[in-house]
Amino acid sequence: MTEFAELETPCAIVDLDCVERNLRNYQEYCDEHGIALRPHIKTHKIPDFALQQIAVGAKGITCQKIGEAEVMADAGIDDILITYNIMGERKLERLRTLANRVNLLRVVADNEFVVRGLSAAFADNAKPLEVLVECDTGAGRCGVQTPEDAVKLAALIHDLPGLKFMGLMTYPVAGGTAQVEEFFREAMAACEKAGLECPVRSSGGTPDMWQAHLAPVVTEYRIGTYIYNDKSLMERGVCQEEDCALHVLTQVVSLPAPGRAIIDAGSKALTSDLLGLEGYGYVVGHPEVSVKGLSEEHGILSFDAATQPFEIGQRIRIIPNHVCVVSNMFDYVQLCRNDIFENPAFVAARGKVL
Amino acid sequence: MTEFAELETPCAIVDLDCVERNLRNYQEYCDEHGIALRPHIKTHKIPDFALQQIAVGAKGITCQKIGEAEVMADAGIDDILITYNIMGERKLERLRTLANRVNLLRVVADNEFVVRGLSAAFADNAKPLEVLVECDTGAGRCGVQTPEDAVKLAALIHDLPGLKFMGLMTYPVAGGTAQVEEFFREAMAACEKAGLECPVRSSGGTPDMWQAHLAPVVTEYRIGTYIYNDKSLMERGVCQEEDCALHVLTQVVSLPAPGRAIIDAGSKALTSDLLGLEGYGYVVGHPEVSVKGLSEEHGILSFDAATQPFEIGQRIRIIPNHVCVVSNMFDYVQLCRNDIFENPAFVAARGKVL
Numbered sequence: 001m002t003e004f005a006e007l008e009t010p011c012a013i014v015d016l017d018c019v020e021r022n023l024r025n026y027q028e029y030c031d032e033h034g035i036a037l038r039p040h041i042k043t044h045k046i047p048d049f050a051l052q053q054i055a056v057g058a059k060g061i062t063c064q065k066i067g068e069a070e071v072m073a074d075a076g077i078d079d080i081l082i083t084y085n086i087m088g089e090r091k092l093e094r095l096r097t098l099a100n101r102v103n104l105l106r107v108v109a110d111n112e113f114v115v116r117g118l119s120a121a122f123a124d125n126a127k128p129l130e131v132l133v134e135c136d137t138g139a140g141r142c143g144v145q146t147p148e149d150a151v152k153l154a155a156l157i158h159d160l161p162g163l164k165f166m167g168l169m170t171y172p173v174a175g176g177t178a179q180v181e182e183f184f185r186e187a188m189a190a191c192e193k194a195g196l197e198c199p200v201r202s203s204g205g206t207p208d209m210w211q212a213h214l215a216p217v218v219t220e221y222r223i224g225t226y227i228y229n230d231k232s233l234m235e236r237g238v239c240q241e242e243d244c245a246l247h248v249l250t251q252v253v254s255l256p257a258p259g260r261a262i263i264d265a266g267s268k269a270l271t272s273d274l275l276g277l278e279g280y281g282y283v284v285g286h287p288e289v290s291v292k293g294l295s296e297e298h299g300i301l302s303f304d305a306a307t308q309p310f311e312i313g314q315r316i317r318i319i320p321n322h323v324c325v326v327s328n329m330f331d332y333v334q335l336c337r338n339d340i341f342e343n344p345a346f347v348a349a350r351g352k353v354l
Numbered sequence: 355m356t357e358f359a360e361l362e363t364p365c366a367i368v369d370l371d372c373v374e375r376n377l378r379n380y381q382e383y384c385d386e387h388g389i390a391l392r393p394h395i396k397t398h399k400i401p402d403f404a405l406q407q408i409a410v411g412a413k414g415i416t417c418q419k420i421g422e423a424e425v426m427a428d429a430g431i432d433d434i435l436i437t438y439n440i441m442g443e444r445k446l447e448r449l450r451t452l453a454n455r456v457n458l459l460r461v462v463a464d465n466e467f468v469v470r471g472l473s474a475a476f477a478d479n480a481k482p483l484e485v486l487v488e489c490d491t492g493a494g495r496c497g498v499q500t501p502e503d504a505v506k507l508a509a510l511i512h513d514l515p516g517l518k519f520m521g522l523m524t525y526p527v528a529g530g531t532a533q534v535e536e537f538f539r540e541a542m543a544a545c546e547k548a549g550l551e552c553p554v555r556s557s558g559g560t561p562d563m564w565q566a567h568l569a570p571v572v573t574e575y576r577i578g579t580y581i582y583n584d585k586s587l588m589e590r591g592v593c594q595e596e597d598c599a600l601h602v603l604t605q606v607v608s609l610p611a612p613g614r615a616i617i618d619a620g621s622k623a624l625t626s627d628l629l630g631l632e633g634y635g636y637v638v639g640h641p642e643v644s645v646k647g648l649s650e651e652h653g654i655l656s657f658d659a660a661t662q663p664f665e666i667g668q669r670i671r672i673i674p675n676h677v678c679v680v681s682n683m684f685d686y687v688q689l690c691r692n693d694i695f696e697n698p699a700f701v702a703a704r705g706k707v708l
Contacts, residue, residue: 006444251442255465256497268682273621273626296682328622351683
């Protein structure tokens with residue numbers, strides 16, 4: 001147990017009451033609308049929080065990388081979707097090992113190269129690998145471009161040994177709920193016409209989390225940021241300041257000139273992610289102050305030169321623009337409840353890019 | 355030993371011949387101009403490379419955080435400058451322990467609060483702590499604002515127990531060599547007039563590395579990026595493509611639409627640092643391709659839709675915009691010489707924000 005005043009800066013502090021409230025609130029929304037919740041662990045990267053998400057009612061979890069899924073399987077999680085095109089001999093070996101360790105492992109694919117690789121790896125496996133076809137419904141990242149292409153790839157998955165076609169997946173553009181509904185409806189109808197059952201339709205994204213029910217074709221929703229929330233979601237009106245569970249705690253180390261304060265949180269703590277926002281985070285209690293610039297170990301706060309809101313040594317909290325990438329910068333986060341700090345949590349899936 | 359084809363992507367690969375060439379070239383420049391070289395380890399964060407920098411002729415090293423300095427001291431490095439305002443009971447305890455482990459430990463300070471804290475921690479230490487006054491010569495980060503303020507702080511350091519005033523330090527704005535010369539000359543003259551010897555005048559920064567001799571008042575130069583180099587330095591004309599020792603190796607995982615390729619290096623590998631550049635890195639061999647967007651595990655390459663430079667599964671190399679922050683994303687980097695990969699190097703000082 002650590003007192004607040006003993007915490008070394010910079011660090012990431014997580015309010016457990018707020019986490020629990022966030023998990024419960026969105027689980028209730030999903031339950032109410034009959035949507036299966038499959039949280040993305042990339043936001044916290046901590047097995048205990050994944051277990052808590054499942055305890056609250058989530059169906060399973062989402063990971064982006066095999067390395068993340070391995071960490072979560074080690075903690076006993078046995079229903080995992082990896083939303084990534086997986087290829088290469090070693091990764092496919094690891095995928096097969098993982099599939100045979102957990103109850104359910106599912107992946108996505110958006111092209112024939114990946115599908116053929118998955119099939120080759122699983123052709124002689126006792127249990128087939130479940131595969132969703134990733135669809136580009138407007139985000140402009142991965143995904144087949146049309147419902148027709150989705151059906152073609154679904155048919156290939158269905159035909160190849162070792163694989164089982166299970167449905168569709170998309171990571172939508174913000175504000176793209178209607179596009180998801182349209183693309184999935186068409187693709188599902190075409191799949192069923194081709195004799196391919198399509199039981200899973202997986203969408204996601206925190207920006208439109210409260211609109212998920214407006215795409216009734218969707219059976220499961222993947223969401224990461226909701227556990228902590230961040231400035232990007234505050235600015236979009238998706239959450240309030242008090243819903244932000246992770247703060248970066250930092251200290252003023254210099255007041256070199258009027259209107260400028262230097263803090264010990266730089267891009268190694270807050271990251272350079274702007275997500276279209278002004279400044280590198282929200283200074284709690286100081287809406288008039290902007291986090292104007294970052295170098296690796298320094299943050300530059302800017303404010304009206306006629307005022308002096310800070311003193312050297314003062315601790316301040318910053319709500320980061322994009323909390324998922326902040327989680328990836330710390331080996332540990334400090335957990336607190338009612339300002340009492342428990343043991344820090346090891347961010348076990350940090351840095352798992354493979 | 356690993357074959358190139360066996361490397362898992364994404365990863366950071368470092369060409370050792372290129373590293374050695376970079377270290378030698380800049381050491382020769384410093385030797386020629388009588389400047390002591392004190393490399394900043396933040397770029398590589400690897401003790402073996404710090405030892406190599408010293409073996410080539412560097413006087414000592416620079417760190418930003420105590421945690422980095424501790425890692426380097428563990429490897430036997432015994433001349434360390436920490437260019438940071440250090441405060442807080444635990445950090446000061448660690449600083450004192452470290453000071454008594456190594457031959458030379460020096461820090462900087464730009465305000466009275468920090469200086470008084472350092473003095474309190476070292477007042478009864480057998481060996482005084484050497485302190486430089488940090489000066490803001492135009493970068494707008496930390497530092498006293500005028501030569502007069504530098505002298506005032508120098509006098510305080512001189513007067514307080516446990517401390518020894520040793521000189522001046524600045525991190526200049528790019529293109530600010532002349533400002534460094536002017537500020538340091540004035541501050542040094544004023545210090546000497548006040549009876550304060552000022553033997554160390556420490557400047558740094560890779561952008562103006564080849565102009566260091568144009569500020570003859572400077573006795574030592576701190577430089578980090580020169581060991582690896584990066585796209586920001588290529589664009590400034592400070593180095594050529596063949597001087598870039600660290601590449602991010604990545605693989606094309608999807609070709610969803612004309613003019614778009616998706617790679618498995620996102621912001622968890624390349625980071626969102628733009629440093630004023632267009633795009634998130636330089637695709638080796640493909641100057642016509644832009645790294646247009648990043649999410650955490652995906653990079654979006656953009657190119658003329660009438661062409662198709664890539665195929666799925668293809669490996670490509672990217673020179674990052676800002677290589678120091680990329681080093682902080684990987685637990686290991688892959689070392690190679692003549693395309694033969696040796697054991698990966700552990701990035702021991704990664705994530706040391708405390």
